[in-house]
Amino acid sequence: MSLVEDNKLVYRGYDIDELVEHAEYEEVAYLLLNGELPDKTQLRDFKQELTRHRAISPFIRELLAQMSENATAMDVLRTAASASASEDPAEGDNSQDAEYRKAIRLTAKLPTILAAYIRRRRGEQPIPPDPALGHAENFARMTWGTKMHPRAVEVLNAAFILQAEHGMNASTFAARITAGTGADMHAAVTAAFGALKGPLHGGATDGTMRMLDEIGSPDHVEAFVDKAIERKYKFSGFGHRVYRTEDPRAKHLRRFASELSRTWQGPPYFEIQDRLARAIAERRPKMSPAAAEKVNVVNVDYFAATTYTFLGIPADLGTSIFALGRIAGWCGHIMEQHADNRLIRPESEYTGPVGKRWVPVAER
Ligand SMILES: CC(C)(COP(=O)(O)OP(=O)(O)OC[C@H]1O[C@@H](n2cnc3c(N)ncnc32)[C@H](O)[C@@H]1OP(=O)(O)O)[C@@H](O)C(=O)NCCC(=O)NCCS
Numbered sequence: 470m471s472l473v474e475d476n477k478l479v480y481r482g483y484d485i486d487e488l489v490e491h492a493e494y495e496e497v498a499y500l501l502l503n504g505e506l507p508d509k510t511q512l513r514d515f516k517q518e519l520t521r522h523r524a525i526s527p528f529i530r531e532l533l534a535q536m537s538e539n540a541t542a543m544d545v546l547r548t549a550a551s552a553s554a555s556e557d558p559a560e561g562d563n564s565q566d567a568e569y570r571k572a573i574r575l576t577a578k579l580p581t582i583l584a585a586y587i588r589r590r591r592g593e594q595p596i597p598p599d600p601a602l603g604h605a606e607n608f609a610r611m612t613w614g615t616k617m618h619p620r621a622v623e624v625l626n627a628a629f630i631l632q633a634e635h636g637m638n639a640s641t642f643a644a645r646i647t648a649g650t651g652a653d654m655h656a657a658v659t660a661a662f663g664a665l666k667g668p669l670h671g672g673a674t675d676g677t678m679r680m681l682d683e684i685g686s687p688d689h690v691e692a693f694v695d696k697a698i699e700r701k702y703k704f705s706g707f708g709h710r711v712y713r714t715e716d717p718r719a720k721h722l723r724r725f726a727s728e729l730s731r732t733w734q735g736p737p738y739f740e741i742q743d744r745l746a747r748a749i750a751e752r753r754p755k756m757s758p759a760a761a762e763k764v765n766v767v768n769v770d771y772f773a774a775t776t777y778t779f780l781g782i783p784a785d786l787g788t789s790i791f792a793l794g795r796i797a798g799w800c801g802h803i804m805e806q807h808a809d810n811r812l813i814r815p816e817s818e819y820t821g822p823v824g825k826r827w828v829p830v831a832e833r
Pocket residue numbers: 668669670671673701702703704705706707708709710757759760761763764768769770
């Protein structure tokens with residue numbers, strides 16, 4: 470579905486630099502699910518389908534209401550995605566056509582679920598989706614009503630596109646392993662949610678905000694980095710398994726973070742980030758060669774974290790915004806897996822003992 474090489478990310482033939490400049494998220498979601506960009510009619514129909522499925526059922530509304538107020542956004546999204554299998558009309562049908570429809574339903578509903586969660590945390594009633602609005606705008610509207618940041622729609626649209634797909638990353642791999650057993654799309658998406666949550670993957674978005682809060686001020690950066698190197702701390706938002714020089718998504722998010730920071734009234738996160746990146750770069754010679762290579766790359770999560778924060782998204786919700794974008798990529802991969810399936814079963818090398826004899830419990 471995509472080419473991931475150092476400083477290069479291509480979705481189904483299209484460089485993300487092109488897509489982020491010109492596309493709506495709906496066009497990219499269509500591209501990932503169908504392999505080609507939609508023409509005018511296809512895009513209109515696709516948007517209509519998303520519109521038709523944005524509202525959540527009384528069952529999911531009740532589930533959200535019953536979940537603990539302390540549940541994290543990722544736990545809520547994962548649970549709701551899993552639970553929605555039980556009301557999906559094509560549950561158990563792994564045909565391409567049925568999965569395409571499930572992908573649309575999941576893509577349409579996740580923003581509604583997350584917005585309802587965000588409003589509940591603020592003690593506010595949910596705002597229903599508006600059929601006149603597109604994907605990013607609906608999420609912004611359901612989250613903030615009319616009091617959204619003036620750049621929210623455009624920036625969220627771009628962020629959803631940048632996060633939509635990324636080859637065989639951990640969450641997508643989890644989805645494909647699950648789909649590879651013949652399990653259905655909801656099972657595979659639920660597995661993907663579980664993997665995305667971790668701090669070494671999508672959880673690094675929320676981890677970045679925690680790190681910036683811990684640093685607290687630009688003046689504390691250098692001392693923080695010196696101590697961090699001593700204790701082999703992993704800086705959230707740095708390092709990548711594939712990219713060696715640049716994560717091609719980071720520059721776009723840095724541009725948004727930089728722009729939005731100018732009107733941001735809170736802590737000087739962007740100043741801390743820039744000084745932190747400089748301080749880490751200067752201290753690379755003090756690190757092991759492997760660590761020096763890893764911290765050379767600022768990854769997607771670093772500036773996504775502040776971009777979302779500056780739009781007014783609470784610091785612990787960055788990873789869940791990531792998931793709203795990634796759902797299209799996950800679903801595309803699940804369809805690809807099911808279209809030509811074979812069980813994924815890596816072998817592991819056992820290094821423990823063999824030949825031990827059973828000893829009754831009283832004699833152990
Ligand atoms: C992305 C990541 C998981 C890739 O990890 P990896 O390819 O498995 O690399 P390893 O964890 O084996 O690390 C290799 C070395 O680099 C160091 N390292 C890796 N990422 C580091 C980071 N962000 N900060 C400091 N040191 C880092 C490790 O400590 C290790 O050092 P050592 O050899 O001296 O023990 C890793 O860079 C990381 O944990 N980054 C922070 C979390 C993050 O931003 N994740 C989002 C990725 S998009």
